[in-house]
Structure formats: C-alpha cells, structure tokens
Amino acid sequence: NAGVTQTPKFQVLKTGQSMTLQCAQDMNHEYMSWYRQDPGMGLRLIHYSVGAGITDQGEVPNGYNVSRSTTEDFPLRLLSAAPSQTSVYFCASTHRGGNYGYTFGSGTRLTVV
Amino acid sequence: AQKITQTQPGMFVQEKEAVTLDCTYDTSDQSYGLFWYKQPSSGEMIFLIYQGSYDEQNATEGRYSLNFQKARKSANLVISASQLGDSAMYFCAMRDGALSGNTPLVFGKGTRLSVIA
Numbered sequence: 423n424a425g426v427t428q429t430p431k432f433q434v435l436k437t438g439q440s441m442t443l444q445c446a447q448d449m450n451h452e453y454m455s456w457y458r459q460d461p462g463m464g465l466r467l468i469h470y471s472v473g474a475g476i477t478d479q480g481e482v483p484n485g486y487n488v489s490r491s492t493t494e495d496f497p498l499r500l501l502s503a504a505p506s507q508t509s510v511y512f513c514a515s516t517h518r519g520g521n522y523g524y525t526f527g528s529g530t531r532l533t534v535v
Numbered sequence: 536a537q538k539i540t541q542t543q544p545g546m547f548v549q550e551k552e553a554v555t556l557d558c559t560y561d562t563s564d565q566s567y568g569l570f571w572y573k574q575p576s577s578g579e580m581i582f583l584i585y586q587g588s589y590d591e592q593n594a595t596e597g598r599y600s601l602n603f604q605k606a607r608k609s610a611n612l613v614i615s616a617s618q619l620g621d622s623a624m625y626f627c628a629m630r631d632g633a634l635s636g637n638t639p640l641v642f643g644k645g646t647r648l649s650v651i652a
Contacts, residue, residue: 464644510578
C-alpha cells in the first residue's frame with residue numbers, strides 16, 4: 423500500500439549509542455519532515471526537506487542529523503543518544519504547496535536508557 | 536514565527552452531541568493553511584480537514600467542519616453528532632506560505648476529547 427513507512431517501530435538504546443530511524447514514502451512527495459511527540463508538548467519539528475538534496479532545521483534539531491539523497495528516503499540519525507531523546511518519532515510527507523494533508527508514518531517509539 | 540494555541544487540554548462530550556475544539560494561531564503571513572489531525576489511542580495521525588487562508592467558505596468534511604474566523608485568527612474544529620470512536624487527541628496545525636509549500640507544518644499541543652455514552 424502507498425504511504426509512509428517507518429522502521430523500526432520500537433527501539434531501546436543505551437546512552438551514547440547511535441542509530442538511524444528510517445523513513446520511506448512511495449507517493450513521490452517532495453516534502454518530508456520528522457517530528458517528535460512528547461506528552462503535553464504536541465508534535466515538534468526536528469528537521470524537514472523540500473526536495474532531494476535540501477534539508478533544514480526545525481524547532482528541536484540538536485542531537486539529530488538528516489540527509490535527503492533521494493525523493494523517497496529521509497533517514498533521521500541520532501548521533502549520541504541521550505535519555506532526553508526518549509520519545510515517539512513521526513515521519514511525514516506531502517506534495518509541495520496547496521491543501522495537501524500530510525501523510526504520517528506509524529511512528530517509532532524510542533527509549534534511551 | 537508561526538504559533539498554534541490550543542487552550543483546552545481535555546474535553547468531554549456526550550455521545551450524539553456536537554463539540555467545538557478551540558484553536559488560535561499567529562502568523563504574519565497572508566497566505567497560510569490550517570489543518571486538523573486526529574490521533575486515536577493506537578497512535579496514528581489521521582488528517583481530518585484543511586482550510587486555506589483565502590478560502591471564503593468554512594471547510595467541511597462529513598461530520599467535521601472548521602469554523603474559520605480570520606480576523607480573530609481562530610480555526611475551531613466542530614464535530615457534529617459525536618461518536619464513541621471520536622475519543623482521541625486532536626491537533627490543530629498551520630503551514631505558512633501554503634501556496635509555496637516551502638514551510639513546515641507547526642502543531643499545537645493538542646486537545647484530548649472523550650466521548651461519553
């Protein structure tokens with residue numbers, strides 16, 4: 423089925439470890455973004471991309487890295503995991519412009535111990 | 536910078552009644568888009584409804600309607616004839632410069648709606 427695929431769904435990391443959250447979409451969306459969701463905080467933007475080769479920082483970018491080498495993929499890298507990065511992470515994509523609702527992945531629940 | 540405010544952390548509504556979830560926004564842009572999303576307990580984000588800043592009519596999608604008051608910078612979601620399945624977290628979101636598509640979607644903190652039988 424067409425949509426946004428996030429892997430893994432669950433992950434436990436030790437402090438200091440690094441990992442990559444994967445996000446792929448097959449809808450030819452130009453626009454992709456990563457959010458983290460914490461209780462009482464809504465969804466906060468980490469990084470976003472308006473097309474292959476173009477990325478920009480969101481509200482809470484520290485400790486995260488992204489790249490966009492293809493239209494389909496937008497991985498999020500945690501460089502050195504910290505307990506403060508325990509959260510649910512969502513990837514989302516949409517066409518540029520207009521009234522297109524974002525399509526969200528199912529989320530990754532990350533725990534850093 | 537754009538900002539979304541949802542002042543109701545939690546709401547209760549009787550089944551079959553209508554309910555309004557409040558959302559106010561702040562932006563200096565003339566062109567923007569307003570969105571509402573539903574997040575049930577299963578965790579997925581479900582797109583409900585969209586309103587463009589230049590749309591003269593309030594958006595409607597089935598039982599959902601968006602009460603758009605541009606001068607007050609409010610974009611309240613109205614759910615008619617509430618159902619038990621409407622119990623969820625609801626997020627208001629905004630995107631500046633909606634027609635250019637270069638700006639990200641910014642979310643409010645959400646309102647948890649509980650529908651009572």
